[in-house]
Amino acid sequence: MSATNIPTLELRSLEVAYTVRGIDREVLRDVSFSIAPGEAYGLVGESGCGKSTAAFAAMRYLPRNGKITGGAIFFEGKNIVEMADDEVSGLRRSAISMVYQNPATALNPTIRVGDQVAEVFQLSGVSKSDSLAMAQAALVQVQIADPAQVMRRYAHQLSGGMAQRVVIAMALASNPRLLVMDEPTTGLDATVEAEVLDLVRELRRDTGTAVLFISHNLGVIRNMCDRVGVLYAGALVEQGATADLFNNPSHPYTVGLLRCIPRGGLHKSADRLDTIPGTPPALGTHFDGCVFVDRCALVEDKCRTVQPQMVNVSDSHVARCLNSDKASAMPRSIEQIEYASQSGIHATHNGDTLLSINHLSKVFTQDGHKVQVINDVSFNLGFGETLGLVGESGSGKTTIAKLVLGLVSPEEGGVVTLDGKGLAKTLNRRDVHDVGAMQIVFQNPDQALNRRHSVTRIVGRAVERLRGFNVSDAIDRAHELLSGMRVEASLHSVRPVQLSGGLKQRVAISRAFAGSPQIVVCDEPTSALDVSVQAAILNLLVDLQKQDQTSFIFISHDLGVVRYISDRIAVLYLGRVVEFGTSQRVFNGPFHPYTEALLSSVPNVDGTIRKRIPLTGVVPSPSNPPSGCVLNPRCPRKVGSGYESLCESEEPDLNEVEPGHFMRCHIPVAKLKQLQS
Amino acid sequence: MKQFILKRLGLSVVTVFLVAVIVFFLTHILPGNVARQYLGRGATEEDLAEFRRVFGLDRSLLAQLFGWIGDLLHGDLGQSMQYRGPVSDILLPAIGYSSKLACVAFFLIVPISIAGGVIAAMNRGKKIDRAITVGGLSAAVIPEFVWAIVLVLTVGVTFQIFPVSAFPDEDNRSILNQIWHLILPSISLLLVLFGYIARITRAGVIEALESDYMRTAVLKGMTRRKAVSKHVLRNALLPTIAVIASQIPYLIGGLIAVEIVFNYPGFGTILKGAVDARDYSVLQSGVIVSSLVIVVFQLIADILFAVLNPRIRQKVTE
Numbered sequence: 001m002s003a004t005n006i007p008t009l010e011l012r013s014l015e016v017a018y019t020v021r022g023i024d025r026e027v028l029r030d031v032s033f034s035i036a037p038g039e040a041y042g043l044v045g046e047s048g049c050g051k052s053t054a055a056f057a058a059m060r061y062l063p064r065n066g067k068i069t070g071g072a073i074f075f076e077g078k079n080i081v082e083m084a085d086d087e088v089s090g091l092r093r094s095a096i097s098m099v100y101q102n103p104a105t106a107l108n109p110t111i112r113v114g115d116q117v118a119e120v121f122q123l124s125g126v127s128k129s130d131s132l133a134m135a136q137a138a139l140v141q142v143q144i145a146d147p148a149q150v151m152r153r154y155a156h157q158l159s160g161g162m163a164q165r166v167v168i169a170m171a172l173a174s175n176p177r178l179l180v181m182d183e184p185t186t187g188l189d190a191t192v193e194a195e196v197l198d199l200v201r202e203l204r205r206d207t208g209t210a211v212l213f214i215s216h217n218l219g220v221i222r223n224m225c226d227r228v229g230v231l232y233a234g235a236l237v238e239q240g241a242t243a244d245l246f247n248n249p250s251h252p253y254t255v256g257l258l259r260c261i262p263r264g265g266l267h268k269s270a271d272r273l274d275t276i277p278g279t280p281p282a283l284g285t286h287f288d289g290c291v292f293v294d295r296c297a298l299v300e301d302k303c304r305t306v307q308p309q310m311v312n313v314s315d316s317h318v319a320r321c322l323n324s325d326k327a328s329a330m331p332r333s334i335e336q337i338e339y340a341s342q343s344g345i346h347a348t349h350n351g352d353t354l355l356s357i358n359h360l361s362k363v364f365t366q367d368g369h370k371v372q373v374i375n376d377v378s379f380n381l382g383f384g385e386t387l388g389l390v391g392e393s394g395s396g397k398t399t400i401a402k403l404v405l406g407l408v409s410p411e412e413g414g415v416v417t418l419d420g421k422g423l424a425k426t427l428n429r430r431d432v433h434d435v436g437a438m439q440i441v442f443q444n445p446d447q448a449l450n451r452r453h454s455v456t457r458i459v460g461r462a463v464e465r466l467r468g469f470n471v472s473d474a475i476d477r478a479h480e481l482l483s484g485m486r487v488e489a490s491l492h493s494v495r496p497v498q499l500s501g502g503l504k505q506r507v508a509i510s511r512a513f514a515g516s517p518q519i520v521v522c523d524e525p526t527s528a529l530d531v532s533v534q535a536a537i538l539n540l541l542v543d544l545q546k547q548d549q550t551s552f553i554f555i556s557h558d559l560g561v562v563r564y565i566s567d568r569i570a571v572l573y574l575g576r577v578v579e580f581g582t583s584q585r586v587f588n589g590p591f592h593p594y595t596e597a598l599l600s601s602v603p604n605v606d607g608t609i610r611k612r613i614p615l616t617g618v619v620p621s622p623s624n625p626p627s628g629c630v631l632n633p634r635c636p637r638k639v640g641s642g643y644e645s646l647c648e649s650e651e652p653d654l655n656e657v658e659p660g661h662f663m664r665c666h667i668p669v670a671k672l673k674q675l676q677s
Numbered sequence: 678m679k680q681f682i683l684k685r686l687g688l689s690v691v692t693v694f695l696v697a698v699i700v701f702f703l704t705h706i707l708p709g710n711v712a713r714q715y716l717g718r719g720a721t722e723e724d725l726a727e728f729r730r731v732f733g734l735d736r737s738l739l740a741q742l743f744g745w746i747g748d749l750l751h752g753d754l755g756q757s758m759q760y761r762g763p764v765s766d767i768l769l770p771a772i773g774y775s776s777k778l779a780c781v782a783f784f785l786i787v788p789i790s791i792a793g794g795v796i797a798a799m800n801r802g803k804k805i806d807r808a809i810t811v812g813g814l815s816a817a818v819i820p821e822f823v824w825a826i827v828l829v830l831t832v833g834v835t836f837q838i839f840p841v842s843a844f845p846d847e848d849n850r851s852i853l854n855q856i857w858h859l860i861l862p863s864i865s866l867l868l869v870l871f872g873y874i875a876r877i878t879r880a881g882v883i884e885a886l887e888s889d890y891m892r893t894a895v896l897k898g899m900t901r902r903k904a905v906s907k908h909v910l911r912n913a914l915l916p917t918i919a920v921i922a923s924q925i926p927y928l929i930g931g932l933i934a935v936e937i938v939f940n941y942p943g944f945g946t947i948l949k950g951a952v953d954a955r956d957y958s959v960l961q962s963g964v965i966v967s968s969l970v971i972v973v974f975q976l977i978a979d980i981l982f983a984v985l986n987p988r989i990r991q992k993v994t995e
Contacts, residue, residue: 097897109986156987
C-alpha cells in the first residue's frame with residue numbers, strides 16, 4: 001500500500017464515555033470517519049453532541065473523567081489509543097496541532113506571546129535565540145502586522161482575532177500534518193472571522209495540512225470543508241462531500257438543522273422559521289434504535305428498535321436513516337405560541353412613532369482620556385416595529401441600548417422620547433410605568449437570572465414591581481406568562497440552573513414581558529443558543545410582536561438573524577450610524593461600503609460564492625478617530641472613487657440617498673451602485 | 678510602577694498614622710488613673726504629680742498625642758514607666774530576637790506549605806492529597822501555644838531531639854546553633870499556618886492545571902512535569918502570595934504566644950511584660966512597631982503581586 005492511501009486520521013468505531021457520578025455515560029457512539037492527507041473534514045452538530053470530544057480524542061486528550069471505551073484512532077496508520085505517553089507527546093510536538101475555541105484563555109496570561117510561540121520550536125530542540133527568530137517568522141506567516149512588537153505583548157493585550165492568529169501560528173509552528181480546529185472563529189466578529197478563515201484557507205493551500213474542523217456554524221463548515229460529518233447525540237448520522245450533503249441532506253436531523261437557519265432573505269413578514277421539536281437526549285441516554293427518534297418527524301415503530309446502518313445516498317454521501325430518501329421532503333415543524341395578552345393598551349397604532357431618540361452622544365473617560373463612544377445618534381421606532389442594530393464589536397450597539405434604557409445617561413442635548421413623553425436621562429429617575437415600558441433581554445440568561453430564585457419568583461417579582469400586582473396575582477400572572485412562552489408548568493418551581501439554555505432565555509423573555517412593555521431591547525438574545533433553539537426563540541419574539549404590537553431593538557452580530565427579524569436596520573461604525581433603512585434596502589443594496597464589507601464576510605450556507613470585500617486593518621480606537629470619514633482608512637471603496645481627498649478631510653453627513661434609505665458616505669449612491677454591480 | 682509604589686507607600690503612612698491615633702486613644706480610655714495604677718495606693722499626690730509631669734500626662738490629650746507622634750517621627754519611642762529608661766533600649770534588642778525567630782519561621786513555613794499544596798494538587802483525590810489537606814486542617818485548629826507546649830513535652834523533653842529553650846546558652850551562640858534552637862518554636866507556628874497556606878496553594882495549582890493554557894502547553898507536546906513548572910506555578914502562586922501576606926499579622930500574634938512558652942526574650946515577651954506592668958509607653962510603641970511590620974509586608978506582597986502579574990503591572994504603569 002502506498003503512503004498516500006493511508007489516511008492522516010482515522011476514527012474507527014470510536015466509543016468515548018464520561019464517568020458522571022460513578023456511571024459511565026456514552027458521549028461518542030461508534031464514530032468512524034477518516035481524513036485524507038490535505039483534506040478538510042468538518043464536524044457539525046449542536047452543543048453537547050460530542051463534536052469537541054471527538055476533536056480532543058483525536059489529540060488523545062480527554063477530561064479527567066473521560067475515557068475511550070472502544071474502537072481505535074489511527075494517525076497515519078498508527079493507533080494512538082495504544083501509544084505510550086511519550087510517543088503521543090512526540091506526535092503533538094511534530095505532527096498534530098490544535099486551535100481552540102477561546103484563544104484568549106488558551107494563551108498563558110503571565111508569559112509573553114513571543115515566548116509562548118518560541119516554546120514550540122524549543123520543544124523540537126531549537127536553541128532559545130533561534131526559536132525567538134522563528135517565532136517572529138511564524139507571526140509573519142499568520143499575517144500579523146508589526147510582529148516584533150506583538151512578540152512582547154501578553155495575551156490580554158491582544159484582540160480576539162489577533163489572539164487566534166497567535167494560536168494558529170503556535171499550531172503551525174511544528175509543521176503539523178493534521179490540524180484540529182475546535183470552533184476557531186466562534187466569538188469573533190464576522191469580519192475578523194472572515195479574515196481568520198481566509199488565513200486558514202491560504203495556509204492550507206501552502207502547507208497541504210489535513211484539517212479536522214469543528215463548528216456549530218453550518219455556513220463556516222460549508223465554506224471551509226471538503227467533506228462533512230453530522231453528529232447527533234454522539235453518533236455520526238450523516239456524512240458526505242460538502243456540496244452533496246448541503247444540497248441533498250438525507251438525515252432528518254441535518255434537514256432540520258438547515259431549515260432552522262434564517263437565510264437567503266427570509267423575513268418574518270412572510271416566513272416562519274422551522275424548529276426541531278424537543279431537546280437533545282441527556283448525556284449517556286441508551287437507545288435501542290436510532291438516536292434521533294424522539295425528535296424525528298419521520299419516526300416509525302421500527303426506528304425505535306432497529307439501529308439504522310449507514311446507507312449510500314450517492315457514492316460520496318451516506319446517511320444513517322431508514323427513511324433517508326424521504327428526509328428532504330419531511331413535513332415542516334412549526335410551533336405556535338398561545339400568549340395571553342393583558343395590556344391591549346397599544347393595539348392599533350401601526351405606523352406611528354413610539355420611540356424617538358435625538359442627538360444621543362456618550363463620552364466615557366478612560367485613563368484621563370475622553371472617548372466618544374456614541375456620536376450624535378438619532379432614530380425613530382414605530383409601534384410594533386423591530387429595529388436591528390448591527391456593527392462590529394466596539395461600534396456602540398450595546399451602549400445605544402443602555403442609553404435608551406437609561407442605564408447610562410446621555411450627554412447634554414440627547415433626548416429620548418417615548419410615546420410623546422420625554423424620558424428622564426437615568427433609570428432611577430424614571431417612574432415605574434416608564435421602566436416597565438422598556439425592558440431588556442440579555443445575551444447570557446445564565447448571568448441575567450438570579451440562580452437562587454425559582455423561575456416563578458423571578459418573573460413574579462418583576463410583575464409585582466412593574467405592574468403593582470399583589471403577590472398571589474403576580475404569581476398567577478407569572479404562571480400565565482411562562483406558560484405562554486412555552487415553559488411547562490412542571491418547570492415553574494425549578495431554579496434556572498436546571499433549565500436548558502433555550503428555556504432560560506424563555507424565562508428571561510417572560511421577565512422582560514412582565515410589565516407589558518412597549519419596547520424590548522434584545523441584546524444578542526440568541527447568540528449563545530443552538531440554531532434549532534434560536535429559531536424557536538425568534539418565532540416566539542415574532543409572535544409576541546404580532547399580538548401586542550411590541551417594538552424591538554434587536555442587537556446581533558448574526559446578520560441572517562437581524563435580516564430575518566428586523567423591519568429597519570441601523571448599521572453602526574465607531575459610534576455613528578453609517579447606514580439606515582429598511583431591512584430590504586440595507587441587505588439588497590446599494591450598500592454603504594462598510595455594510596458591503598460586513599455582508600460579504602458572512603460565510604454563506606447556501607454555498608453561493610461571493611467575493612469578499614475586505615476591510616483592511618483594525619477598528620480604530622474611538623479615543624483617536626481618523627480625520628474625515630471615520631471609515632476612510634479601512635474603506636474598500638475609497639481608492640479609485642475619485643473622492644479620496646474629501647473622504648480624508650471631511651466627515652460626511654447621514655444623507656437620504658433613496659426614499660427611506662440613509663447613508664453617511666461622500667461617494668454618490670449611483671456611483672456605489674455601479675461599483676457594487 | 679514607580680507611581681504605584683509611591684501611592685501604596687502613601688497609603689501605608691496613612692495606615693500607620695491611623696493605627697497610632699487609635700492605639701493612643703485606646704490606651705488612654707482604659708479605666709483608671711495611669712499614675713495611680715502605676716505607683717499604687719501608697720503614692721502621695723506629689724508623687725502622682727511628679728509621675729504625670731515626667732511622662733507628660735499633665736498635658737491635654739491632643740497635646741500628648743501630637744507630642745508622642747512627634748517623638749515617634751524623631752525615632753524617640755519615649756520613656757518606659759517600668760524600667761525608667763528609653764523604650765528603644767528595651768524594644769530594639771527584643772525586636773532583633775523576634776526577627777530571628779520570624780525569619781526562621783517564615784523560611785520554614787512558606788516553602789513547606791507551598792510544597793505541600795503543590796504536592797496535594799498534583800495528586801488530587803489520592804491518599805497523599807487527603808493526608809495533606811485533612812492533616813493540615815486538623816493541625817490548624819489547635820492554637821500555636823498548645824502546639825508549643827505539646828512539642829516541648831514530646832520532642833523536647835521525652836525524646837530530647839530539639840532543645841526546649843529557644844535561646845542557646847552563652848557558650849555557643851553561633852548562628853547555626855541559634856537557628857537550631859528556633860526550629861521548635863517555628864514548627865508550632867508551621868503547624869497552625871501550614872493547612873491554610875497549603876490549601877490556598879492547592880486551589881491555585883488546581884485552577885492552573887485545569888486552565889486552557891495548561892491544555893495548550895500539554896497539546897504542544899510538553900511533558901506534564903515541564904508544563905507544570907513553566908506554566909502552572911507562576912499563575913498558581915499569585916493568590917498564595919496574597920494569602921501569605923495576609924497571614925503576617927497572625928504570624929506576629931503567634932510569635933508572642935510562642936515566645937512566652939519558650940521563654941524567648943523577644944518582642945512578644947516584652948509586650949506581655951508591658952501589659953502585666955501596665956507600661957503604656959512600651960505597649961504603645963510595641964503596637965506601632967508591629968503595625969509597621971504588617972504594613973511593610975503588605976506593601977512587599979502588593980509589589981510582588983504586580984511584578985508577577987502582567988495584567989496588574991500594566992494597569993499600575995498606565
